[in-house]
Amino acid sequence: MIILDYEIPDWKICSIVTDYGSNMLKAVRNLNVPHVACFGHALNTAVSRIFNMDDIKDVVHKVKLIHNIFAHSWKAVREMGKVQEKFSLPNKKFPSYSKTRWWSMLDLIKVIIEQELGLTSFLRTYKNGCYKNLSLQESDIIVLKNLSSIIQPIREITDNLASDSYVTGSAILPVISSLKSKFSQITEPNENYDMEINGRQIKTMYKTIIEVLDQRYEDNTLLIMCTVLDPRFKIEYITYNDVSVLKKTVCEFCESTYNSNESDSCVNNSISQPVSQKKTKTGLSEVPLSQKVKNELDLYLNNPIIGFEQDPLDWWNLNKSTYPIIKGGCVLTDHRASLTNEHASQLIFLTMNKDYVPKPVF
Secondary structure, three states, X not given: OHHHHOOOOHHHOOOEEEOOOHHHHHHHHHHOOOEXXXXXXXXXXXXXXXXXXXXXXXXHHHHHHHHHHHHOOHHHHHHHHHHHXXXXXXXXXXXXXXXXXXXXXXXXXXXXXXXXXXXXXXXHHHHHHXXXXXXXXXXXXXXXXXXXHHHHHHHHHHHHHOOOOOOOHHHHHHHHHHHHHHHHHHHOOOOOOOOOOOOHHHHHHHHHHHHHHHHHHOOOHHHHHXXXXXXXXXXXXXXXXXXXXXXXXXXXXXXXXXXXXXXXXOHHHHHHOOHHHOOOOOOHHHOOHHHHHHHHHHHHHHOOOOOOOOOHHHHHHHOOOOOOOOOOOOOOOHHHOOOOHHHHHHHHHHHHHHHHOOOOOO
C-alpha cells in the first residue's frame, strides 16, 4: 500500500527486506520486486532449530528449569551465594532468560558452565536435594560447551550486522562463506582436535545453520552485486563457475542502474550547473556505455581489496572520479565532497522522494 499510495516507480525500489513468512514471500512475488530475507531473522530461525535438536533440547530444558529456581526464589539466590563463596567462585547471578531473545540463553549457559562446581553442590543440597535431578552430567556440560561455541559467533555476527549506520548487506555472503569454510575445517579428520569441540553435535549445528542460510541467500543476484561492489570483498567470497559470466552480470546491473539514475535528473546537478553550461564530452563519448562499464569494472576488480574496518562508502566517495559509472548515486559530487554520512543519506532520501513531497505555498 505504501508503494501505491506514494506512486513509487519500480526502478526506484532496489529490494524489499522481510522475514521469511509465506505471506510476506507471496506479497513480494506479487509486487515482482527483488527480495532479500532479513539476516537477523534467518539466524534466529537457525538457532531455534539448533535448540530443538533431539540431543540438545533436553539439556536446554534442564537449563531453563535451573534458571527458574533462582528466578522465583530469593532464598535460592542467597544460598547459591554462600556456595559460590565456599568454592571461591565469582559471585554472579544467573541472568534472565527470554523466549523471544535467544542470545539470553547464551548468557545463561556461560554462567552455568562457569559455576558448574558450585551449581552441582547447590542442587544436591538445597531443600534436601529436591533439585538434584537437575544436576548437570559431564555429557550435559559438553553439549552446553558445544552450543556456546556455535551461538557465540552467531551473536557477534548479529550484533555487527544489526546496524543502520554502516553498510551491512554486502557482508551477508562473506559471512556465509566463512561459516562454510569453518564447517569444512571441522569435518576434516583431525586427531589432535579437542573432541569436546569437534564432535558430531558441532557438525550438525553448523550444517543446520548453513542449510537455513543457503535456502534464503543462495544465488541472490542483488546480494552478489552488493558484495562485488564492496571494495572490502569484491569477488573473493562469491561462488562462480565462470568469472566472465559474473562480470557480465555485474556490468548489466551497473549499466541499468546508471541509465535509471541518468533518466531522473539529480538535484545537485540542477542546482550547481545549469543545463546550458554543461560541456559536451569528446573522444570517450563515442565509446559505448557497455564498454565503459566493462573497463571500469576490470580496473576496479584488478585493484586490491581494502581493509574490512574501512568504510566502503568513504572509499567510493574518494574514488568516484576513477569509476564514474559504476560508483552509483548522483548526490555525492565534487561540490559536496565533505558531506557527513548522515547528511549524505538525508540528501539521497530527499532526492529519491522529491516528487512525492507537496511544494510549499507562500
